[in-house]
Amino acid sequence: MNSINRNLGLSLARVTEIAAIECGKWMGRGDKIAADQAAVNGMRRMFDTIDIDGTVVIGEGEKDEAPMLYIGERIGKASAHAPMVDIAVDPLDGTTSTAKGLSNAISVIAVAPKGTLYNTEVYYMEKIAVGPEAKGCIDLNKPLKDNLIAIAVALGKNLEDLTVTIQERDRHDAYIKQCRELGCRIKLFRDGDVGMAIATCIEDSGIDVLVGIGGAPEGVLAAAAMRCLGGEIQGRLFPMTQEEKLKAPKEDFDRVLTIDELVKTNEVIFVATGVSDGDMLKGVRYLSGSRVKTHSVVMRGETGTVRYIEAIHNMDKKIAYADVYAAPGE
Template sequence: MDRNLVLNLVRVTEAAALGAAKLLGRGDKNMADQLAVDGMRNMFDTLDIDGTVVIGEGELDEAPMLYIGEKIGKDLSGSIKVDIAVDPVEGTTAVAKGLPNAIAVVAIAPQGHLLNAPDMYMDKIAVGPRAKGVINLDAPVKVNLMNVAKALNKDITDLTVTMLDRERHAEIIKECREAGTRIKLFSDGDVGAALATCFEHTGTDILFGIGGAPEGVITAAAIKCLGGDFQGRLIPSDEEEKERCNRMGVDFKKLFTLDDLVKGNEVFFAATGISDGDLLKGVTYHEGNKAKTHSVIMRGETGTIRFIESIHRLDKKPEYAR
């Protein structure tokens, strides 16, 4: 894929973040999500790609969201065919309540390279590059903690574990506390939390727990760019979800490795902060009808990571000056 595509990709997440950020803390997560979707879709239409959404906001009958199977991009003669994974607002509740760590994210890979994961739960584990190859989702929590601590040359009591603040994680929390690790719970959205394990300045070492499967694929795309490690397994909640997996040709009993979720290294990832978080700053507004965004873009083939701060003149982008 053209390396310039990743630079254009950040414009997509910036558009989504600028759309959603105006509603930070205003209690309307659905409208924030809609504004992000509108901005993201409009910007995608400027890209020279023949794209298909494989991870999106819902199904065809849930349009105008960016639905699974939707075709996006200019689709000109010779346009590259790509799989697209999107989450216009990863952390809609965080936006509605004015809480941290809401981001807009996009991943792109050649057609057939991203797992078309059904919209259900996934059990996950994620670590950064120094702990690559030492995790196993099927191993006991303490075994994973010991292996990661050894890889990071840390005492197990100096590890910081992160996971969603949910009742379903009570047993994992108990095991981590018994092992003596530090725990950082978060309220919404696990893509950004998983990525934090790949950056030493965040202080986060390992992510455990159950979250959305679509977010799992997006996370895997970013972690592949970063050189970290990720594993996941689908958790259907009923027979209908099991049947959906069967229709999509996805084995819900399979332990998915990083390479199962994202084939090859030809993958791009972009994220823009909506609210302040461990990894990215949120959108801020300044005099003269200006806004500042903070983004990260990544390219899997080269491992290049770029952080980008942009100043936007909203009078020249009236669709964002709501």
């Protein structure tokens, strides 16, 4: 098996950049399906320019009834010497945020050697994520209270100073109640739990722990980033319907997935580009003269390197992008 070239991350940044540019056109226009489709279209076409032999092992295609980037789809130019890789993808993490013109929407990819990224057809996952200083202190089999106390001790904080981020959904009312009873600070968010999980690894983000039930693809993507950043995430599949219960053996719904099971290697690359302004990345800026400014992050697990990239794209000169870049409705 060919290893992943360290320069692959920069090529993947071009994929998330064009996906962000495409779907960013739909910001605030109230159509999350069109925004998501624009991101999928841009990402899929740019993947065809990269020399990898990739397979989507976890993605949003079937969940969102999108025609591309479905689980099992082959991606890349696949030359004789191309590395064989698993791909986890979310062309637009934060579809509702984009449609409403809200924050923290990103386009995101994780790539690792074939057979190393966790895959499932179950859509949702219960998660808990922390940064490096609290690594080793979490256990999804234990009550939330016990986890929060252990995290506070590891961070040298009082519970009243611990900040828990939770997605604002009715299914999380019990989590919110428990946090309030303990006196913890709470930061609610509407969409974009990949970025919020990563925020636990960024010291000045003000976020200590993420808890709740969110997308399984986002769980794998977050695990890839946390492999690079030294954090920890645990997940457990959480079926929402009877149909989902049939997608995996019953024991899979009882098993806690560690970060080493979600991403089995340090040879992983995580890439994201901001669509709307967020805690980690700035959103797309559409400048005069067909110029577009993007803000991306590229992380590499083997070295722990984190690169932030600000790029200005002159769309008139991007011949390779010409058939990708188009205003909504064109």
